[in-house]
Amino acid sequence: xxxxxxxxxxxxxxxxxxxxxxxxxxxxxxxxxxxxxxxxxxxxxxxxxxxxxxxxxxxxxxxxxxxxxxxxxxxxxxxxxxxxxxxxxxxxxxxxxxxxxxxxxxxxxxxxxxxxxxxxxxxxxxxxxxxxxxxxxxxxxxxxxxxxxxxxxxxxxxxxxxxxxxxxxxxxxxxxxxxxxxxxxxxxxxxxxxxxxxxxxxxxxxxxxxxxxxxxxxxxxxxxxxxxxxxxxxxxxxxxxxxxxxxxxxxxxxxxxxxxxxxxxxxxxxxxxxxxxxxxxxxxxxxxxxxxxxxxxxxxxxxxxxxxxxxxxxxxxxxxxxxxxxxxxxxxxxxxxxxxxxxxxxxxxxxxxxxxxxxxxxxxxxxxxxxxxxxxxxxxxxxxxxxxxxxxxxxxxxxxxxxxxxxxxxxxxxxxxxxxxxxxxxxxxxxxxxxxxxxxxxxxxxxxxxxxxxxx
Ligand SMILES: [Zn+2]
Numbered sequence: 198x199x200x201x202x203x204x205x206x207x208x209x210x211x212x213x214x215x216x217x218x219x220x221x222x223x224x225x226x227x228x229x230x231x232x233x234x235x236x237x238x239x240x241x242x243x244x245x246x247x248x249x250x251x252x253x254x255x256x257x258x259x260x261x262x263x264x265x266x267x268x269x270x271x272x273x274x275x276x277x278x279x280x281x282x283x284x285x286x287x288x289x290x291x292x293x294x295x296x297x298x299x300x301x302x303x304x305x306x307x308x309x310x311x312x313x314x315x316x317x318x319x320x321x322x323x324x325x326x327x328x329x330x331x332x333x334x335x336x337x338x339x340x341x342x343x344x345x346x347x348x349x350x351x352x353x354x355x356x357x358x359x360x361x362x363x364x365x366x367x368x369x370x371x372x373x374x375x376x377x378x379x380x381x382x383x384x385x386x387x388x389x390x391x392x393x394x395x396x397x398x399x400x401x402x403x404x405x406x407x408x409x410x411x412x413x414x415x416x417x418x419x420x421x422x423x424x425x426x427x428x429x430x431x432x433x434x435x436x437x438x439x440x441x442x443x444x445x446x447x448x449x450x451x452x453x454x455x456x457x458x459x460x461x462x463x464x465x466x467x468x469x470x471x472x473x474x475x476x477x478x479x480x481x482x483x484x485x486x487x488x489x490x491x492x493x494x495x496x497x498x499x500x501x502x503x504x505x506x507x508x509x510x511x512x513x514x515x516x517x518x519x520x521x522x523x524x525x526x527x528x529x530x531x532x533x534x535x536x537x538x539x540x541x542x543x544x545x546x547x548x549x550x551x552x553x554x555x556x557x558x559x560x561x562x563x564x565x566x567x568x569x570x571x572x573x574x575x576x577x578x579x580x581x582x583x584x585x586x587x588x589x590x591x592x593x594x595x596x597x598x599x600x601x602x603x604x605x606x607x608x609x610x611x612x613x614x615x616x617x618x619x620x621x622x623x624x625x626x627x628x629x630x631x632x633x634x635x636x637x638x639x640x641x642x643x644x645x646x647x648x649x650x651x652x653x
Contacts, residue, residue: 209233209234209235209239210231210232210233210239210240210248210249210251210252211232211233211234211251211252211253211631212231212232212252212253212255212588212631213229213230213231213232213242213246213248213249213252213253213254213255214229214230214232214255214257214262214588214590214628215228215229215230215244215254215255215256215257216228216256216257216258216259216260216261216262216592217244217258217259218259218260218261218262218559219241219261219262219582220261220262220263220264220559220560220563220582221241221581221582221583222568222581222582222583224560225261225558225559225560227243227244228241228242228243228244229241229242229243229244229245229246229248230242230262230582230588230590231246231248231249231252232588232631233631235630236587236588236629236630236631236632237578237585237586237587237588237630237631238582238583238584238585238586238587238588239584240584241582241583241584257592257625257626260592260593260594260625261559261592261593261594261595262582262590262591262592262593263295263559263562263563263567263582263590263591263592263593264563264567264568264579264580264581264582264586264589264590264591265295265296265297265298265567265579265587265589265590265591265627265628265629266294266295266296266297266298266544266545266566266567266570266591267296267297267298267299267300267566267567267570267571267574267576267579267580268291268296268298268299268300268516268517268519268541268544268566268570269299269300269354269468269514269516269570269573269574270300270302270444270445270468270470270516270517270518270519271287271291271299271300271301271302271516271517271518271519271541272301272302272304272305272518272519272520272521272537273287273299273301273302273306273323274305274306274521275287275306275319275322275323275326276306276307276318276319276322277305277306277307277308278305278306278307279609280523280609281305281521281522281523281609281610282519282521282608282609282610283326283609284322284323284326284327284331285326285328286607286608286609287299287519287541287608287609288326288327288328288329288331288645289328289607289635289640290541290542290606290607290608291328291329291541291542292328292329292627292629292634292635292640293542293607293624293627293635293638293639293640294541294542294543294544294545294546294624294627295545295591295592295593295624295627296329296541296544296545296591296627297329297330297579297587297589297590297591297627297628297629297634298329298330298331298332298571298576298579298589298648299329299330299331299332299541300331300332300333300334300354300574301319301323301331301332301333301334302334302357302520303333303334303335303336303353303356303357303368304336304357304363304365304367304368305365305368305520306319307367308367309336309338309365309367309368310333310334310335310336310348310353311335311336311337311338311341311344311348311368312341312344312347312348313344313347313348313350313351316333316335316348316351316352316353317351319333320333320647323647324647327643327645327646327647328634328640328643328644328645329629329634329645330579330589330629330645330646330647330648331645331646331647331648332352332353332354332574332576332647332648332649332650333352333353333354334353334354334355334356334357334391335348335349335353335355335356335357336356336357336358336368337356337357337358337371337379337383337390338358338368338369338371339369339371339372339375342375342378342379342382345379345382345383345388346382346385346386349386349388349650351649352649352650353650354389354574354575354650355383355388355389355390355391355440355442355574355650356379356383356388356389356390356391357391357392357393357444358370358371358376358379358390358391358392358393359371359392359393360376360392360393360394360395360396360397360426360429361393361395361396361397361400361422362397363393364491364535364536370397376433377433377437380433380434380437380439380441381437381439383439383440384437384438384439384440387440388439388440389440389441389442389573389574390439390440390441390442391441391442391443391444392426392430392441392442392443392444393444393445393491394423394426394427394430394443394444394446395418395422395423395426395491395492396421396422396423396425396426396429398425399419399421399422399425399426400417400418400422403416403417403418403419403422404416404417405417405532406532407530407531407532407533408530408531408532409483409484409529409530409531410483410531411478411481411482411483411485411488411531412478413531414489414493414531414532415478415493415495417531417532418491418492418493420447420448420449420450420451420495420499422492423446423447423448423450423451423492424448424450424451424454427443427446427451427454427455428451428454430443430465431454431455431458431463431465434458434463434464434465435458435463438464439464440464440465440466441463441464441465441466442465442466442467442468442573443455443465443466443467443468444468444518445468445469445470445473445490445492445518446467446468446469446473446503446506446512447469447473447492447493447494447495447499447503448492448495448499449495449499449500449502449503449505449506452502452503452505452506452511452512455467455511456509456511459511466513466514466573467511467512467513467514468512468513468514468515468516468570468573469503469506469507469512469514469515470515470516470517470518470538470540471515471517471540471543471544471547471548472488472490472494472518472538472540472547472614473494473495473500473503474500474503474504474507474515474547474548474551475547475548475550475551476488476494476614477494477495477496477497477500478493478494478495478496478497479496479497481494484529484530485529485614486527486528486529486530486531486534486535487527487538487539487612487613487614487616488538488614489527489531489534489535489536489537489538490518490520490536490537490538491536504551504555507561507565508557512565513565513569513572513573514565514566514569514570514573515544515548515562515565515566516544516566516570517540517541517544518537518538518540519537519538519539519540519541519544519608520536520537520538520539521537521539521608521609521610521612522535522537522610522612523610524610524612527612538613538614539606539608539610539612539613539614540613540614540615541608542606542607542608542638543601543606543613543615543620544566545562545566545591545593545622545624546599546620546621546622546623546624547615547618547620548562548565548566549562549593549595549620549621549622550620550621550622553595553621559593559595567579567580567581568580568581574650575650575651576648576651577651587629587630588628588629588630588631589628589629589630590626590627590628591624591627592624592625592626592627592628593622593623593624593625594622594623594625595621595622596621597621597622597623598619598620598621598623599619599620599623600617600618600619600620601613601615601616601617601618601619601620602616603616605638607640623638624638625637629644629645630644632644
């Protein structure tokens, strides 16, 4: 097999990445990945193929080469709340964690991404800081329906809305009439609506005790709030024909609803997050608001059902919902502390640790954390190790363990619910378009680009 014949044009190959464990769309296998001068994969070769003259050979042995992760749910908060996180720190942390593309959420920054000029401002801030590829979601808020088409044409990947208060006053939720209006408008250009699905009525009627007890916080964000909101979204998606993606699904009770809607052919997708899959309500100490997020981390039995939802395909993606803040906002009162879990750099090992325990393979993890999110946002050059795709890779030592030391995180703030946990899977290196952007948890060169929705 060493006598591989190079096809015309492959003289352009500048890198060959070799591993006994490459995750391809057809499964895991030994291979040598040929990368061209343009940073794209030219061919997947036999493991022992001789690199062409001039190409660098990188042999990573038994380490697993996954497609670079695509994290479509990240709150970077820059500009405006860059003390919470910023494009420099977020993209360095992402690179260290095996992520090669992120899509930034439209809120918590000032301005929020709710008009095309605001998007331009965000891009200016992000461009010089991007260590990985960065794209943007737009926002749908009361009164900005007339801005949505311009944002779509400017390259946002879709539009986020809330049905209940978002936590920041400049990004209000849509009421039923506003939601219907936004859905009709977004359907008119075949855009994508992504929704924080918690029903405000259900939240208002739940006991809001506040204080340090996690059980009280959990009771304040009941499953019924998610279930009802998702049921309403399904009805509206059917009525308007709008493509809808449900963000951070926490209530497993909503899975049968979504499975039924999908079986009926509705354009519905859904994601869940590392914290819902790896942390449980039972283990959250009172006052430990680094575990606070909305919707909340629920019971162990609920977590088991979420894994089942991933296994049967009702849940498509696993994305971080990285939503950090400064330490002072994580007061010990669950009623008033900022809601958001910081995990960008840790998502891959966190999910892999639990996935392997439950008998899943790295091919599954690659599907949930790279292929499916890339498909969600229509990025045809990302999400797989295949000819023509960008040479974006996460190189993982899957059996090696480490203990989470917050001081080693590149997030701007080191508060994390994963502190002290021992996780499986060490990210050895991350590659973006054929260039190594992180080694052993440390970012190296900065080659990220701003990316846009690709016209269909
Ligand atoms: Zn979020």
